[in-house]
Amino acid sequence: xxxxxxxxxxxxxxxxxxxxxxxxxxxxxxxxxxxxxxxxxxxxxxxxxxxxxxxxxxxxxxxxxxxxxxxxxxxxxxxxxxxxxxxxxxxxxxxxxxxxxxxxxxxxxxxxxxxxxxxxxxxxxxxxxxxxxxxxxxxxxxxxxxxxxxxxxxxxxxxxxxxxxxxxxxxxxxxxxxxxxxxxxxxxxxxxxxxxxxxxxxxxxxxxxxxxxxxxxxxxxxxxxxxxxxxxxxxxxxxxxxxxxxxxxxxxxxxxxxxxxxxxxxxxxxxxxxxxxxxxxxxxxxxxxxxxxxxxxxx
Amino acid sequence: xxxxxxxxxxxxxxxxxxxxxxxxxxxxxxxxxxxxxxxxxxxxxxxxxxxxxxxxxxxxxxxxxxxxxxxxxxxxxxxxxxxxxxxxxxxxxxxxxxxxxxxxxxxxxxxxxxxxxxxxxxxxxxxxxxxxxxxxxxxxxxxxxxxxxxxxxxxxxxxxxxxxxxxxxxxxxxxxxxxxxxxxxxxxxxxxxxxxxxxxxxxxxxxxxxxxxxxxxxxxxxxxxxxxxxxxxxxxxxxxxxxxxxxxxxxxxxxxxxxxxxxxxxxxxxxxxxxxxxxxxxxxxxxxxxxxxxxxxxxxxxxxxxxxxxxxxxxxxxxxxxxxxxxxxxxxxxxxxxxxxxxxxxxxxxxxxxxxxxxxxxxxxxxxxxxxxxx
Numbered sequence: 001x002x003x004x005x006x007x008x009x010x011x012x013x014x015x016x017x018x019x020x021x022x023x024x025x026x027x028x029x030x031x032x033x034x035x036x037x038x039x040x041x042x043x044x045x046x047x048x049x050x051x052x053x054x055x056x057x058x059x060x061x062x063x064x065x066x067x068x069x070x071x072x073x074x075x076x077x078x079x080x081x082x083x084x085x086x087x088x089x090x091x092x093x094x095x096x097x098x099x100x101x102x103x104x105x106x107x108x109x110x111x112x113x114x115x116x117x118x119x120x121x122x123x124x125x126x127x128x129x130x131x132x133x134x135x136x137x138x139x140x141x142x143x144x145x146x147x148x149x150x151x152x153x154x155x156x157x158x159x160x161x162x163x164x165x166x167x168x169x170x171x172x173x174x175x176x177x178x179x180x181x182x183x184x185x186x187x188x189x190x191x192x193x194x195x196x197x198x199x200x201x202x203x204x205x206x207x208x209x210x211x212x213x214x215x216x217x218x219x220x221x222x223x224x225x226x227x228x229x230x231x232x233x234x235x236x237x238x239x240x241x242x243x244x245x246x247x248x249x250x251x252x253x254x255x256x257x258x259x260x261x262x263x264x265x266x267x268x269x270x271x272x273x274x275x276x277x278x279x280x281x282x283x284x285x286x287x288x289x290x291x292x293x294x295x296x297x298x299x
Numbered sequence: 300x301x302x303x304x305x306x307x308x309x310x311x312x313x314x315x316x317x318x319x320x321x322x323x324x325x326x327x328x329x330x331x332x333x334x335x336x337x338x339x340x341x342x343x344x345x346x347x348x349x350x351x352x353x354x355x356x357x358x359x360x361x362x363x364x365x366x367x368x369x370x371x372x373x374x375x376x377x378x379x380x381x382x383x384x385x386x387x388x389x390x391x392x393x394x395x396x397x398x399x400x401x402x403x404x405x406x407x408x409x410x411x412x413x414x415x416x417x418x419x420x421x422x423x424x425x426x427x428x429x430x431x432x433x434x435x436x437x438x439x440x441x442x443x444x445x446x447x448x449x450x451x452x453x454x455x456x457x458x459x460x461x462x463x464x465x466x467x468x469x470x471x472x473x474x475x476x477x478x479x480x481x482x483x484x485x486x487x488x489x490x491x492x493x494x495x496x497x498x499x500x501x502x503x504x505x506x507x508x509x510x511x512x513x514x515x516x517x518x519x520x521x522x523x524x525x526x527x528x529x530x531x532x533x534x535x536x537x538x539x540x541x542x543x544x545x546x547x548x549x550x551x552x553x554x555x556x557x558x559x560x561x562x563x564x565x566x567x568x569x570x571x572x573x574x575x576x577x578x579x580x581x582x583x584x585x586x587x588x589x590x591x592x593x594x595x596x597x598x599x600x601x602x603x604x605x606x607x608x609x610x611x612x613x614x615x616x617x618x619x620x621x622x623x624x625x626x627x628x629x630x631x632x633x634x635x636x637x638x639x640x641x642x643x644x645x646x647x648x649x650x651x652x653x654x655x656x657x658x659x660x661x662x663x664x665x666x667x668x669x670x671x672x673x674x
Contacts (some may be wrong), residue, residue, distance in 0.1 A: 191384035194351050199398030199449070200372035209397075213388040 032058070037274070041068055041267040048263055068268035075259045076252065077244055078272065085248040086276075088167045089230040095172045096226045097219055103173070104181030105207045109193055119182070125175045131235065138239050141166050166240045167248065171230060177222045184218035185211060220287035224280060231277055249273045301362035301375065301452035301485055302327050303348065308357035310343055310509075317343055318509045320357065325487065325502070330479050332488045334496040335506035335532070341489045342457055344506070348487065349378050349455050362452055372398075377446035378455040381462065383438045385430040385445075392417075392426040395445050416447040419481065436467045443478070456488040460495065472499060493533050497521070505529050518670055523663040527578060527655040530648055536583045536611065539622045543579040543649065545571055555579070555649075558617040563594045565644060567658040571651070577658065580648035583611075583625040588632070592641030598622055603632050614638070 035058045040048045042064045051057040072078055106112070107119050141160040148155045160166040188211060196206045212219070234250045241247050247255075249272075256269050303325040310318035318340050325331050333341035346352040348359055350371035358365050366374045385394050392413055393400075399409045417423045420440045430438055439459060446454055456475070460468045476499050479486055490496055496503050497517045505512040505520065505528075513525040517533075524530035530538050546562070547554035553571060554564045557579070571577065598614035601621075605628065612624040612632045624632075624640060632638060645666065649658040657663075 189382060189384070191380045191382050192386065194349075194371075195378070195380060195384035195386075195445075196397070197351070198349065198371045198376070198378055199445075200401045205401060210386060214386075 034274070037267050038271050040264060041271045042066070043068075043264055045263050048267075068262070068264040069272070071260070071262070071265045072256070072268050072272070075265070076256050076269070078249070078252065078256075078269065080245065081247055081249045081252040082272070084164065084246055085231060085250075088164060088233075088248055089227055091164075091168045092171050092230045093223055093226045095168070096174055096177060097223060099172050100174055100177035100222065101181045101212070101215070101219070102207065103178045104185055105211060107178075108182050108185040109190070109206070109211070110203060122175050122178055126179060134235060134239060137170055141170065141240065161240050162243045162246060163241075164246050167233070167237055167246070171233070171236070174226065174229075177226060180222055180225075181215075181218055184215060188214060217287050217290050220284050224284050227280055228277060231273075302360075303453055303485055303487065304358075304360040305344075305348075306358040306360065308344070308347060308359060309355045310340070310347060310352065311355040316355075316509070318347070318355075321509075321511055323504060323511070323514065325485060327485050328483050330476075330486045330488065330499060330501045331504060332490060332496040332500035332502070333504050333506060334490055334493055335512075337491060338508075339506040340509040341491075341506050343509075345378075345455055345457055345487060345489045348453070349376055350374050375452035376455055377449040377451035377453075378457065379439075379442045379446055379459045381458040383430070383442040383462075385438055385441055387430050390427050390429055391422060391433070391441050391444075394430070394441055395422075395448050397445070398449055412448050412450070413444075416444040419447065419478070420444045435463050436471060439463065439471055440474075443475070447482070452485065454484050454486040456486065458490055459488075460490070460492075468495075475499065494535055497533065503533075505532060516671060519667050522670060523657070523660060523667045524648065525657055525660060527580070527650045527657075530580050530650070530657070534582055536623045536625065538580045538582050538648070539586075539620075540650075541579045541581070541616060541620050541622070543577045545573050545575045545577065548573055553577075557594075557596065558619065559596055561594055561596055563644060563647075565647060565649065565659070566662055567649065568661045569658070571658070576652055578650040578652050578655075580650065581642050581646060583623040585642050585646035586622070586624045586626075586640045587642065588624070588626050588630050588638060588640055593644045595639055595641040597637050597639055598624065599637050600632055600634055603634050612638070 039058055039060055042060060043051070044063055044067070047062045048057075051062065056062065103122075107115060107122075143158070144160050146157040146160055146163070146165065148157050157163075160169075192210050192214075193206050196210050201209065232250060233248065237248050237251045238254075241251065244255075253266075253269055253273065257266065260266065303323075305321050305323040307320045307322060308318060309316065309320055321344060323331075333344060335341050343352060347354050348361075350366065350369065354367050358367060360366070361374055361376070386397065389397065395413045395416060396409045399412065413426075414423075417426060420443060422437075422440055422444055425433060425437060425441070430441070433441065442459070459475075460471050463471060472495060475488075479499075488495075488499060500517055502514060503517055503520055504514050507528055513520055513529045515523075520529055520533045524533060527540070531540070541557055543555040543557055545553050546556050548570050551567045551570050552564055553567055554562065555577065556562045596616060598612075598616055599618075600612055600614050602613040604611040604613075608628045610626045610628055610630055610632055612626065614622045614624060616622045624638075626632065647659075650656065651658055
């Protein structure tokens with residue numbers, strides 16, 4: 001009598017091999033540009049081209065050094081632009097978490113006139129790309145007044161252009177973030193709000209002391225998405241910023257292209273721009289995936 | 300402790316009216332249970348008392364003060380929710396002290412009040428745990444503890460035992476009753492379970508479709524229901540209903556005949572027409588096997604459930620009506636056979652089929668008064 005438990009269906013093995021092969025191919029396609037960029041950032045240009053069509057392009061072999069990174073710091077104001085990017089991204093993310101979550105809280109937990117219309121408008125705005133409103137927005141911020149501070153004195157500016165706040169404030173309110181918060185908050189039972197109301201909590205206290213602590217996953221998701229969005233911002237900073245002192249990293253790379261023809265240096269610049277994003281995503285990926293899955297939202 | 304009055308309270312959701320002019324008078328210290336089928340408005344009424352729903356018309360008065368426009372936290376109420384509503388990110392102690400911390404009470408006062416509530420409910424070993432580390436019964440006790448800490452005038456319970464298993468429900472029922480004895484506060488308790496209502500209440504309010512059907516002590520509702528709905532809702536298993544035709548009237552004394560031909564006479568509250576068909580109600584536990592009551596009937600046994608101490612028999616009467624009999628477990632009731640049962644006239648209920656109202660309210664009132672005074 002044959003021992004059937006020891007027999008494995010050959011079709012199953014082929015299917016599994018095929019699946020793994022496809023996954024490896026996909027992994028190679030996704031990872032190849034990243035690994036190539038990082039490895040090339042440590043190599044001189046000649047070696048990059050020599051290694052280009054071989055496996056060496058993906059390996060830290062040959063003349064490896066930090067020369068390209070040093071050149072980037074010498075040829076550009078990358079440290080200033082890095083600080084600008086960190087500040088703009090950080091401020092937008094923090095303000096965005098507060099503003100968008102409050103909007104979603106108001107829409108999902110409170111009752112007021114016009115609520116349905118506002119919610120429908122926000123959902124409708126989801127389909128409008130930023131590019132469609134960028135020019136009218138530019139015209140608006142070009143004429144908006146701003147109260148600033150310079151040399152210990154309050155000054156009145158008649159435009160927002162060439163500033164850090166023009167890159168932050170118009171980006172704070174985000175319809176997709178509001179939508180994500182709304183979907184998450186809607187699933188939190190209203191009993192918590194009611195119990196807190198009986199305990200004497202105001203709507204703000206219900207938001208801050210009850211809802212926010214229960215909403216870790218969605219806050220992480222929105223933070224990551226807004227971080228990625230702001231860190232990679234290119235169009236808007238190009239439109240509103242000319243001065244180097246307030247320029248972030250992404251437009252800076254365009255400028256850097258003009259100052260060098262060394263691909264190793266360009267790769268070094270690109271690596272420095274990319275690595276913070278990778279770190280943030282790797283740190284928060286579990287919460288991000290969990291939140292996206294539970295909110296039933298893709299992409 | 301406080302009185303609670305509802306004066307012609309009405310609730311509308313848009314065009315739909317769900318509560319129709321409810322009047323209630325709850326004395327201080329009473330344990331009142333709102334009971335009724337799903338959708339009858341009992342939770343809506345409770346939420347209006349709590350201030351979680353607006354009042355479309357009428358007044359809610361707590362301790363002499365109309366609270367229609369008073370916020371929930373200022374009404375002197377505390378509420379236990381069906382879902383417990385324990386904040387998952389706070390420990391038991393933090394859950395219980397949340398209201399006091401919001402009110403910026405002194406730390407010593409918070410410690411004292413939380414400690415006292417924890418002692419009453421035996422929660423002291425659990426104070427540093429999170430809700431997810433507690434069992435269902437423990438969570439329910441924490442939810443109750445949170446209300447005790449508020450020192451309210453009126454406690455409100457919204458189906459607090461629904462999420463517990465049968466055994467725990469019995470245990471918690473006893474604990475809540477003991478708590479009421481200990482604290483003496485006015486308590487309003489909502490449930491769809493008439494067993495909870497019967498065992499816990501000083502007064503039961505039976506609701507249907509947003510209207511109060513009857514208000515009274517549990518035994519009053521059991522012995523003298525005002526209509527067919529209350530008669531069928533109170534008591535488990537529910538009351539049996541059989542048709543009884545009026546053969547003869549002599550003043551208010553009616554000669555009645557059941558479908559199977561059995562006849563008996565009863566004095567009604569008012570005369571009815573000869574030929575009218577009334578609805579006779581008899582509780583399963585009042586159908587006696589092997590004893591001679593006032594009226595004997597024959598039943599064909601379909602299904603028997605022997606629970607040991609009690610036996611339930613599901614039978615047919617006169618080929619049509621299903622009749623449930625509850626007998627002592629010592630009786631052996633044979634399946635598929637015919638049994639003779641009897642009932643006493645004192646246990647009979649009669650209802651007008653057009654209005655569903657009881658025709659024996661006044662007749663039974665003295666009997667019920669006697670039972671209540673002895674209880």
